[in-house]
Amino acid sequence: MQHARESFGRQKAMAFIGASLTALEPGKADVSLPYRPELTQQKGYVHGGIIGMIADTACGYAAYSLMPATASLVTVEYKINILAPARSSLVARGEVVKAGRTLTVTRAEVYAADGTHVATMQQTLMMLANTPDTPE
Amino acid sequence: MQHARESFGRQKAMAFIGASLTALEPGKADVSLPYRPELTQQKGYVHGGIIGMIADTACGYAAYSLMPATASLVTVEYKINILAPARSSLVARGEVVKAGRTLTVTRAEVYAADGTHVATMQQTLMMLANTPDTPE
Amino acid sequence: MQHARESFGRQKAMAFIGASLTALEPGKADVSLPYRPELTQQKGYVHGGIIGMIADTACGYAAYSLMPATASLVTVEYKINILAPARSSLVARGEVVKAGRTLTVTRAEVYAADGTHVATMQQTLMMLANTPDTPE
Amino acid sequence: MQHARESFGRQKAMAFIGASLTALEPGKADVSLPYRPELTQQKGYVHGGIIGMIADTACGYAAYSLMPATASLVTVEYKINILAPARSSLVARGEVVKAGRTLTVTRAEVYAADGTHVATMQQTLMMLANTPDTPE
Numbered sequence: 001m002q003h004a005r006e007s008f009g010r011q012k013a014m015a016f017i018g019a020s021l022t023a024l025e026p027g028k029a030d031v032s033l034p035y036r037p038e039l040t041q042q043k044g045y046v047h048g049g050i051i052g053m054i055a056d057t058a059c060g061y062a063a064y065s066l067m068p069a070t071a072s073l074v075t076v077e078y079k080i081n082i083l084a085p086a087r088s089s090l091v092a093r094g095e096v097v098k099a100g101r102t103l104t105v106t107r108a109e110v111y112a113a114d115g116t117h118v119a120t121m122q123q124t125l126m127m128l129a130n131t132p133d134t135p136e
Numbered sequence: 137m138q139h140a141r142e143s144f145g146r147q148k149a150m151a152f153i154g155a156s157l158t159a160l161e162p163g164k165a166d167v168s169l170p171y172r173p174e175l176t177q178q179k180g181y182v183h184g185g186i187i188g189m190i191a192d193t194a195c196g197y198a199a200y201s202l203m204p205a206t207a208s209l210v211t212v213e214y215k216i217n218i219l220a221p222a223r224s225s226l227v228a229r230g231e232v233v234k235a236g237r238t239l240t241v242t243r244a245e246v247y248a249a250d251g252t253h254v255a256t257m258q259q260t261l262m263m264l265a266n267t268p269d270t271p272e
Numbered sequence: 273m274q275h276a277r278e279s280f281g282r283q284k285a286m287a288f289i290g291a292s293l294t295a296l297e298p299g300k301a302d303v304s305l306p307y308r309p310e311l312t313q314q315k316g317y318v319h320g321g322i323i324g325m326i327a328d329t330a331c332g333y334a335a336y337s338l339m340p341a342t343a344s345l346v347t348v349e350y351k352i353n354i355l356a357p358a359r360s361s362l363v364a365r366g367e368v369v370k371a372g373r374t375l376t377v378t379r380a381e382v383y384a385a386d387g388t389h390v391a392t393m394q395q396t397l398m399m400l401a402n403t404p405d406t407p408e
Numbered sequence: 409m410q411h412a413r414e415s416f417g418r419q420k421a422m423a424f425i426g427a428s429l430t431a432l433e434p435g436k437a438d439v440s441l442p443y444r445p446e447l448t449q450q451k452g453y454v455h456g457g458i459i460g461m462i463a464d465t466a467c468g469y470a471a472y473s474l475m476p477a478t479a480s481l482v483t484v485e486y487k488i489n490i491l492a493p494a495r496s497s498l499v500a501r502g503e504v505v506k507a508g509r510t511l512t513v514t515r516a517e518v519y520a521a522d523g524t525h526v527a528t529m530q531q532t533l534m535m536l537a538n539t540p541d542t543p544e
Contacts, residue, residue: 049185053188078188081370081394120379124485258489316544319421321460405450406450
């Protein structure tokens with residue numbers, strides 16, 4: 001699991017928005033994001049793209065937690081439904097639906113601080129065996 | 137179209153990541169994003185969530201350009217395929233596929249500075265008639 | 273719930289492929305499909321479009337079970353991941369993730385007779401109030 | 409291209425619903441479907457799952473047209489927006505967005521006989537090199 005924590009630590013985009021990896025176990029990962037006005041859209045709610053960003057990342061590390069440290073992974077695609085607007089801290093809970101040899105399918109649920117179900121994501125990732133997970 | 141420009145101007149999240157609305161015509165919108173290290177994932181490429189963020193926004197303003205200034209719109213869902221990694225400036229070109237009375241379906245293509253096709257998105261939005269597009 | 277059963281009974285496409293509504297409770301619906309060679313693709317597995325068809329329908333009736341009999345509903349969009357090939361009977365289990373005033377978000381899991389997880393779907397539906405759910 | 413035509417010919421599900429491969433060129437494929445009452449849902453429109461089925465297949469053969477005859481391909485996932493109800497013959501026009509070494513991303517547009525834009529799909533496929541495209 002250490003490789004997943006280290007990989008998350010290299011994600012400058014997560015530090016930039018203020019997100020952190022708050023839980024990690026085999027096949028599951030939580031990414032938490034405190035509310036900040038900089039993350040909002042035109043009506044003052046957290047931007048749907050930001051919600052997608054933490055859900056995508058939670059899914060990715062749920063998958064990466066099951067892979068060898070010598071592998072790297074890339075997001076193939078994701079689909080997210082925004083269920084409710086949010087103006088609070090968020091947590092994205094990612095989990096693996098099916099871990100395949102090449103492709104892994106994951107899902108994430110995003111919740112607001114008051115428990116509101118904010119979004120749901122379905123995602124596909126591809127494992128690249130024997131590929132460094134660091135900048136070239 | 138002025139209402140769409142003003143709405144984009146209220147998106148603190150776009151200013152935060154450094155994105156701007158670089159083209160707008162009825163049913164089409166471009167969102168451009170200069171490269172910045174803060175926007176990258178663990179391997180130094182622009183984060184897939186950031187790519188989703190500008191594509192989601194380009195789709196949204198393509199749709200909003202066709203709506204009355206008295207309406208507001210919300211993202212129902214989006215699905216994005218990441219086609220190639222990117223380590224450069226990006227532009228997301230959104231366009232309306234079908235503008236309905238309640239729902240609008242849009243699409244965006246994201247390109248890197250060298251023309252590489254980086255991502256493709258399909259999105260659904262819902263128009264809220266007679267609803268302010270500003271913070272409550 | 274009777275309105276949902278009657279609506280399913282009007283789906284000629286379900287009868288055509290041999291599918292039936294095998295469970296229905298508020299917010300949940302199962303659609304079962306016996307294996308038939310006519311439903312297969314080039315390699316002899318059940319066609320991915322057929323899998324999508326029963327998952328789409330299971331999601332739809334999970335949603336419709338919560339709506340008044342005077343309403344009709346339409347599929348806005350769905351996204352399905354095929355997780356494993358199947359050469360057996362299938363069951364699609366749909367459930368409501370979020371029932372909104374206009375839009376409902378659902379999910380379905382499709383399983384083979386031996387328990388294999390064959391597919392997972394995320395779907396969006398729109399309720400049309402006071403609209404007949406019958407042919408015009 | 410002959411391998412793609414032969415593969416389509418092995419799809420019993422296409423014959424079952426009455427669909428045929430009406431155009432095929434490198435990276436593009438059309439699947440046409442005459443209207444039949446057996447393909448309809450509760451309101452008499454062509455079932456959304458049937459629309460997904462021909463779009464999925466058009467995308468698949470658009471992709472397969474670019475692959476060697478020694479390869480096989482599987483649908484990883486697809487996402488479809490239903491844009492308008494249809495009570496007529498349909499044609500699904502699939503095309504390749506990005507052909508990768510392992511994964512190919514495609515898109516399809518579905519049109520009714522009167523030109524109405526009925527649906528739009530975005531799909532991901534995986535190529536299996538040196539794998540027979542026939543039943544085991």
